[in-house]
Amino acid sequence: xxxxxxxxxxxxxxxxxxxxxxxxxxxxxxxxxxxxxxxxxxxxxxxxxxxxxxxxxxxxxxxxxxxxxxxxxxxxxxxxxxxxxxxxxxxxxxxxxxxxxxxxxxxxxxxxxxxxxxxxxxxxxxxxxxxxxxxxxxxxxxxxxxxxxxxxxxxxxxxxxxxxxxxxxxxxxxxxxxxxxxxxxxxxxxxxxxxxxxxxxxxxxxxxxxxxxxxxxxxxxxxxxxxxxxxxxxxxxxxxxxxxxxxxxxxxxxxxxxxxxxxxxxxxxxxxxxxxxxxxxxxxxxxxxxxxxxxxxxxxxxxxxxxxxxxxxxxxxxxxxxxxxxxxxxxxxxxxxxxxxxxxxxxxxxxxxxxxxxxxxxxxxxxxxxxxxxxxxxxxxxxxxxxxxxxxxxxxxxxxxxxxxxxxxxxxxxxxxxxxxxxxxxxxxxxxxxxxxxxxxxxxxxxxxxxxxxxxxxxxxxxxxxxxxxxxxxxxxxx
Amino acid sequence: xxxxxxxxxxxxxxxxxxxxxxxxxxxxxxxxxxxxxxxxxxxxxxxxxxxxxxxxxxxxxxxxxxxxxxxxxxxxxxxxxxxxxxxxxxxxxxxxxxxxxxxxxxxxxxxxxxxxxxxxxxxxxxxxxxxxxxxxxxxxxxxxxxxxxxxxxxxxxxxxxxxxxxxxxxxxxxxxxxxxxxxxxxxxxxxxxxxxxxxxxxxxxxxxxxxxxxxxxxxxxxxxxxxxxxxxxxxxxxxxxxxxxxxxxxxxxxxxxxxxxxxxxxxxxxxxxxxxxxxxxxxxxxxxxxxxxxxxxxxxxxxxxxxxxxxxxxxxxxxxxxxxxxxxxxxxxxxxxxxxxxxxxxxxxxxxxxxxxxxxxxxxxxxxxxxxxxxxxxxxxxxxxxxxxxxxxxxxxxxxxxxxxxxxxxxxxxxxxxxxxxxxxxxxxxxxxxxxxxxxxxxxxxxxxxxxxxxxxxxxxxxxxxxxxxxxxxxxxxxxxxxxxxxxxxxxxxxxxxxxxxxxxxxxxxxx
Numbered sequence: 001x002x003x004x005x006x007x008x009x010x011x012x013x014x015x016x017x018x019x020x021x022x023x024x025x026x027x028x029x030x031x032x033x034x035x036x037x038x039x040x041x042x043x044x045x046x047x048x049x050x051x052x053x054x055x056x057x058x059x060x061x062x063x064x065x066x067x068x069x070x071x072x073x074x075x076x077x078x079x080x081x082x083x084x085x086x087x088x089x090x091x092x093x094x095x096x097x098x099x100x101x102x103x104x105x106x107x108x109x110x111x112x113x114x115x116x117x118x119x120x121x122x123x124x125x126x127x128x129x130x131x132x133x134x135x136x137x138x139x140x141x142x143x144x145x146x147x148x149x150x151x152x153x154x155x156x157x158x159x160x161x162x163x164x165x166x167x168x169x170x171x172x173x174x175x176x177x178x179x180x181x182x183x184x185x186x187x188x189x190x191x192x193x194x195x196x197x198x199x200x201x202x203x204x205x206x207x208x209x210x211x212x213x214x215x216x217x218x219x220x221x222x223x224x225x226x227x228x229x230x231x232x233x234x235x236x237x238x239x240x241x242x243x244x245x246x247x248x249x250x251x252x253x254x255x256x257x258x259x260x261x262x263x264x265x266x267x268x269x270x271x272x273x274x275x276x277x278x279x280x281x282x283x284x285x286x287x288x289x290x291x292x293x294x295x296x297x298x299x300x301x302x303x304x305x306x307x308x309x310x311x312x313x314x315x316x317x318x319x320x321x322x323x324x325x326x327x328x329x330x331x332x333x334x335x336x337x338x339x340x341x342x343x344x345x346x347x348x349x350x351x352x353x354x355x356x357x358x359x360x361x362x363x364x365x366x367x368x369x370x371x372x373x374x375x376x377x378x379x380x381x382x383x384x385x386x387x388x389x390x391x392x393x394x395x396x397x398x399x400x401x402x403x404x405x406x407x408x409x410x411x412x413x414x415x416x417x418x419x420x421x422x423x424x425x426x427x428x429x430x431x432x433x434x435x436x437x438x439x440x441x442x443x444x445x446x447x448x449x450x451x452x453x454x455x456x457x458x459x460x461x462x463x464x465x466x467x468x469x470x471x472x473x474x475x476x477x478x479x
Numbered sequence: 480x481x482x483x484x485x486x487x488x489x490x491x492x493x494x495x496x497x498x499x500x501x502x503x504x505x506x507x508x509x510x511x512x513x514x515x516x517x518x519x520x521x522x523x524x525x526x527x528x529x530x531x532x533x534x535x536x537x538x539x540x541x542x543x544x545x546x547x548x549x550x551x552x553x554x555x556x557x558x559x560x561x562x563x564x565x566x567x568x569x570x571x572x573x574x575x576x577x578x579x580x581x582x583x584x585x586x587x588x589x590x591x592x593x594x595x596x597x598x599x600x601x602x603x604x605x606x607x608x609x610x611x612x613x614x615x616x617x618x619x620x621x622x623x624x625x626x627x628x629x630x631x632x633x634x635x636x637x638x639x640x641x642x643x644x645x646x647x648x649x650x651x652x653x654x655x656x657x658x659x660x661x662x663x664x665x666x667x668x669x670x671x672x673x674x675x676x677x678x679x680x681x682x683x684x685x686x687x688x689x690x691x692x693x694x695x696x697x698x699x700x701x702x703x704x705x706x707x708x709x710x711x712x713x714x715x716x717x718x719x720x721x722x723x724x725x726x727x728x729x730x731x732x733x734x735x736x737x738x739x740x741x742x743x744x745x746x747x748x749x750x751x752x753x754x755x756x757x758x759x760x761x762x763x764x765x766x767x768x769x770x771x772x773x774x775x776x777x778x779x780x781x782x783x784x785x786x787x788x789x790x791x792x793x794x795x796x797x798x799x800x801x802x803x804x805x806x807x808x809x810x811x812x813x814x815x816x817x818x819x820x821x822x823x824x825x826x827x828x829x830x831x832x833x834x835x836x837x838x839x840x841x842x843x844x845x846x847x848x849x850x851x852x853x854x855x856x857x858x859x860x861x862x863x864x865x866x867x868x869x870x871x872x873x874x875x876x877x878x879x880x881x882x883x884x885x886x887x888x889x890x891x892x893x894x895x896x897x898x899x900x901x902x903x904x905x906x907x908x909x910x911x912x913x914x915x916x917x918x919x920x921x922x923x924x925x926x927x928x929x930x931x932x933x934x935x936x937x938x939x940x941x942x943x944x945x946x947x948x949x950x951x952x953x954x955x956x957x958x959x960x961x962x963x964x965x966x967x968x969x970x971x972x973x974x975x976x977x978x979x980x981x982x983x984x985x986x987x988x989x990x991x
Contacts, residue, residue, distance in 0.1 A: 226939060232894035234943040238930045251939035264939075368856040372863050379860075380937070406721035439727045448715045448742035448871065450756075454723035 020183045021130055022079070022138040024115040028053045028063050028101070029084060031073040035340040037361050038397065040352070041473040046072075051175035052131045053101065054185050055112045056209055064176045064188055064200075065092050065099040066154065069337050074101055078112060080136030091212050094336040095156045095326070096220055096297075097190065097200055098208045117209065118184035121145060121163065121202050122286055127186060129167050129197060131177040143167030143179075143197060148287045150294035153190055153200065155334065155356075157325050157383060158222050160204055161287060161294040163187055167197050203298055211300070221303055221322035223296035224383045225258045226251045227268065230278045241267050241310060248280045250309075255385045261318045263311065270308035271295065296322060323385075331381040331390060332356060342391075342426045344475040346433055347440075347458045348399040348465040349407065349451070351415070353426050354378075354392035371412050373446050391425040395444060395451070399469045403461040407451050414445040427477050500668030504623055505597035506537045507662055509559045509616040510545055510569070510583070514552035520849035520884065522829040522840060523962045528554065534615030534662030535583065536599050536670055543569070543583040544693070545661030546675050547576045548640040550583065551825040558585060560596060561623050567592050573696075573706045576825055577644040579675050579688065580696045602669025604690050604776070605630045605649070613653045613674045613687070615662025628653025628683070633777045635784070636686065639676055641822040642844065644709070646787065647777065648676075648686045655685030691777070695788055707791045710812045712783070713747025714740050715871070719758070719769040728758045729803030736760050737800065738771045738782060744870040746818060752810035754801065761798035762786065786812075818878055819869050820844055830969035832918050833962065834931075835944045835952050836887040837895065839903065841914045841969065842866065842880035859900045861937055879913040883935070883942075887960050891952040895942045901935035908932070914969055925949060 030049045036042050053061035053076065061076065068074055068089050075084040085108045092099040103109070121127075125145045133139055143165040150159045163186075165179070172192055179187035179199050187199030204220075211217055228249045230236060236243060247269030253259045262268075269275065271292050274282045282292045299305065301324035309316050327333040334356035335341075343352040352358070359378060362370040377392060393415045398408045415423045418432045419441055433440055440458070442451040466474055510533045518524045533549030535558065543558065550556060550571055557566045567585045574581040585592045605611055613626050632650035637643065651664070655677045664672035664687040672687035700706050716738040719725055730737055737758045743750050753759070760766065762785040765773050772779045789795055789812050797808045820843040829846070832839045840846060842862055850858040858866075865880045881903040886896045903911060906920040907928060924931055925946050933942040953965060 228940060232943065234894065234930065234945050237945070238932070238943045365856070367860070372860055372867065375860060376864055403723070404721070406718050406724055439723065441727065443741075446868065450717060450724070450739065450741045452721065452724040452727040454726055457723060 020113065021128065021140070021180055023111070023113040024055045025130055025132060025178055026053050026055060026061060026076045026078045026112070027132045028061070028067060028087070029075045029077070030067055030071050032070040033072050034070045037341060037358060040341055040343045040476060041471055049175050050134070050173070052178050054178050054188070055109065055114050056100070057114050057213065058109055059102050059106060060090065060100050061087070061103070062188070062205070062209065063099050063101055064190065065094050065097050065337060067175050068092065068099050068101065070339055076101070076103060076108070078108070080132055080138060082136065091217065092337050093208060093219060095158055096204055096208050097153055097156065098188070098205065100212055115185040116183070117206050118181045118186040118202055120286065121181055121186045123147070123288070125181055127165055128180045129165070129169065129177045129189070130180060131171070131174050133171050134173060139170050141167050141169050146196070148290065150291045154336070158220060158297050159291070159294050160297055161201050161290060163199050163201055165197050165199070166195060168195050169197070207298065218300045218302065219324050220297050221299040221301050222325040223293040224253070224256050224325065225293065226253055227280060229280055230267070239265050239267070240313060245269060245310065246275060246277045247310070248276055248278070255387060257320050257323050261320060262309070267310040268307055269310065272306050325383070325385060329385045331384070331386050332378045332392060340476060340478070342477050343396065344426055344430055344477065345399070345466065345471055347453045347461070348401040348404045350396040350399070351426060351429060352394055352396040354394050354414075371446070373414070374412065389425055393423045393426055393429050399465055399471070401461055401465050401468070403453065403458055403465070407449065410444060410447060410449045410451070413447045413449065415442055416445040417443045430475070430477070500665070502597040503599055503614055503663060503665050503668060504561050506599035507561060507614045507623060508535045508537060508543065510535050510549055510661060511557050511559070511566070512550050512553050513555040515554050516552040516825070517828045519829050519840075519843065519845040522831040522967060523964065532616065532658050533660040534658065534674070536663040536673070537596050538601070539598050540593050541572065541584045543585070544673065545581050545583060546640070546673065547574050547579045547581045547825070548675070549661040550574065550581050551576065556583070558583070560592070563595070573700045575696055575706050575708065576641045577638070577709055577822070578646055578692050578696055579638050579640040580673065580693065582700065599663060599670045601690060601694070602666055602671045605666050605671050607631070607633070609666060611651060611653060611671060612665045613651075613655055613659055613662060613685070614665055615659040615674060617656035617658035619656070626654040628685070633689070635781045643822045645783065646692050647689050647780065647784070649689050651685050651687060652683045653685060654683060655687070691787075699790060702790065708814060710748060710786055710789050710791070711815045712749055712786055713744030713815060713870070714749060714753065715742040716759070716771060717741050718771040725769070729800055730758065735769050736766050737769050738767055742871050745873070745875070746815055746870070748813035748815045749810055752808045753797065753799070758800035759797055760800060763796050817870055819866055819880060821866070823848070828967060830914055830967050832914070833887065833956060833965040834921055835949050836889040836892040836956050837942065838884045838887060839881055839914070839917060840884045842882050846882070846884070861902055862900065865902070877912055881911060881914050881917050887956050889952045889955050889959070891944065891948050898935065898938070898940055898942065901938060903933060904936050905934040906931065918966070918968065
């Protein structure tokens with residue numbers, strides 16, 4: 001009899017949880033279409049994606065940002081019904097990998113419940129991995145938290161402490177699932193393989209939702225400190241740091257909040273009163289031993305962290321004001337949301353700004369296959385903030401015409417100088433070329449090519465070239 | 480019917496026997512080479528001995544012509560004549576890797592050798608579609624072989640032996656196989672070229688070195704008894720088909736001549752005469768068409784043809800357009816070499832320097848090729864970058880790129896093992912200019928400082944080497960890794976300029 005009651009109670013509980021969670025999860029249908037990289041006035045084939053979103057307030061649904069990237073139409077459905085409601089993207093943070101969509105018709109939310117966000121998540125916790133499938137069934141698989149790992153997600157700039165759980169998913173057709181601890185949201189998945197699911201951390205989700213709902217979005221503080229571990233006893237001797245001191249060596253940098261106050265080879269031993277060990281790890285009571293920098297994403301840009309250091313044997317103490325980074329801050333941007341690239345066709349030559357998307361177009365081995373000089377430019381400037389809107393302007397390719405004879409073999413080469421001026425970005429190049437004059441003279445950096453146009457001839461040919469190659473838009477320069 | 484067939488077979492036989500000169504068979508020899516090469520990646524190691532055979536043609540006494548690749552890295556060389564069992568030991572008299580030619584001589588039983596042999600004569604260059612025979616000792620048998628084909632194309636090609644040099648080559652469909660290399664290509668009983676390479680991705684596409692190149696080689700060595708080599712012009716040029724480019728440079732739109740110089744190598748022999756943006760119109764009276772070609776006895780060929788027959792110290796007249804004004808510039812041809820070697824090197828011992836188990840060497844094409852067949856993609860990124868652009872970097876002050884090629888594990892280098900293949904920048908805070916400068920600076924600070932510090936390009940990581948432990952570790956490395964010498968210098972001007980004390984070399988030599 002006792003056994004019967006327990007089973008009965010348990011099944012009610014399970015039922016309740018199901019019922020509650022499913023009221024907070026909606027299916028998200030996205031149609032997306034990218035602009036083509038090499039003919040950027042055209043769009044590629046249409047891609048259909050389906051994911052799961054979490055209702056977080058009376059008119060907001062949290063989704064992973066990659067789901068809505070390059071979207072043309074976003075729709076949602078609820079309760080497993082086939083009815084679709086029109087949605088629009090309200091906010092995106094591509095580095096955190098999260099976005100919020102709104103539904104135009106507020107009636108949509110009448111029978112839905114906003115989720116609570118879990119307060120914490122520990123190793124061994126039992127979690128539910130939930131999704132709506134294509135047939136309108138609500139699926140709930142249970143899993144166990146295995147570990148926390150600091151790393152980049154989908155080549156993000158920041159390191160996030162993502163979570164790994166074991167689970168045997170009953171179906172894997174959605175782009176993402178939602179992870180719950182009890183009836184509270186604790187993660188959004190981004191990877192599933194070999195019965196393990198990886199999901200975005202609870203702290204990131206909490207941080208993002210609070211920030212967006214607050215109105216003025218600040219985003220995440222970014223870690224771009226470079227350091228060396230201090231296991232090398234010769235290095236310690238050389239820099240005169242006693243072997244009993246645990247910590248790491250700052251290796252210098254430019255344009256970061258650290259570079260303003262720290263000096264190369266400063267020995268950092270504490271961050272916010274937490275001891276940093278020789279490998280750069282801290283010991284977190286919940287998350288275990290983790291690299292210290294994962295802490296940084298818990299802060300907002302403008303927040304301060306306290307660092308304790310040794311400099312020439314002297315103890316020092318600094319408050320560092322953290323900053324943010326976005327793709328726009330980089331010399332070579334890595335656009336993940338709106339992937340249309342800037343371009344400008346002139347004299348049959350397509351000029352564009354180098355982006356990571358362009359490098360990645362060389363395939364999985366792009367670091368080997370793309371032009372070495374461009375890969376090096378990317379690597380040297382990675383995670384480095386430019387203080388201007390400088391970009392790398394390329395001769396991307398040439399649409400052959402009489403006017404560009406002798407130049408038709410140039411491709412993917414950086415422009416050094418145009419009409420005597422150093423080219424800052426595509427907009428700048430356009431300004432330079434639009435000035436009056438008899439000739440345009442463009443010098444290429446690596447092939448050492450020289451492009452000269454007779455401006456008058458070029459004007460005569462311009463429209464013809466666009467027509468001949470069906471170039472419907474001769475430029476796109478993002479505002 | 481049977482009768483007819485028989486006749487035609489006999490006729491064919493007669494015809495070919497008639498056209499093939501007995502003298503050529505007598506003048507064509509088989510060359511046996513046992514070679515061994517130094518490893519660019521582990522320069523203290525030498526390869527296994529490998530044997531190869533090729534052909535050669537005797538033009539006169541002491542003048543046995545063959546390909547450079549037949550006899551490269553030679554340790555032991557001998558020659559056999561057709562239908563003669565005797566092996567004649569031989570030596571290399573001149574070798575030109577850039578045009579894949581060499582002259583050999585017999586060192587033993589010399590009189591006997593030349594007495595019985597016939598000397599082949601050089602003929603005249605064949606025209607397209609003319610029949611030629613290749614004569615030699617290709618694989619598939621041991622006796623002399625003759626194949627027939629026609630001349631199908633004459634143009635500039637990369638010579639694969641050094642991998643970068645471009646010279647005139649003649650394409651033929653006469654079978655050219657392994658072992659044919661170095662053998663004569665014959666027309667009318669006279670030598671019209673030397674067989675040297677073939678395409679592996681086509682059928683019966685063989686190439687031979689034309690007389691134009693052979694004669695230049697012979698003239699070069701005849702002038703002063705040694706081979707001086709080609710002139711590397713060190714220019715990057717663009718064609719001038721574009722009318723905008725023409726007008727801008729001061730040429731009329733319908734002018735059919737001119738190429739524009741868009742870059743010059745830092746050590747180009749022409750750097751004091753030709754400037755960037757110069758338009759070259761004529762070289763020694765030969766007009767250069769705006770598609771970067773010239774007319775020649777071989778038809779229209781690449782413009783570099785004009786400089787092919789120039790020798791060191793020759794004076795060459797360039798008619799150029801500079802700042803829209805016509806000008807004649809007379810330039811003296813000087814030898815030049817890439818600072819980072821862009822050719823495969825032979826009979827060459829790569830420099831290296833081992834300190835505390837860290838192996839330093841000089842960046843070269845051979846070093847990069849140790850990454851394997853796809854080295855162009857697989858080799859380390861920054862090294863490849865220098866390989867491509869170093870010669871043209873105007874602001875670059877270094878003469879060589881020194882790399883930390885690998886680390887031979889020892890206690891002293893336990894913390895530096897991630898840094899292999901990095902490019903060395905500084906020793907104890909001082910920038911290094913070349914390989915010898917590295918040796919000099921390491922020697923200097925090793926005796927003065929408590930630590931040697933070595934910094935690299937594109938990383939903040941550095942090597943910290945406690946100098947008091949170096950001697951002990953060097954002994955360990957010699958023993959453990961079987962390396963007799965921890966140093967092989969590259970002799971050159973850098974050594975003197977850096978104030979290098981060569982007592983280090985003497986010390987190392989004694990050890991050998």
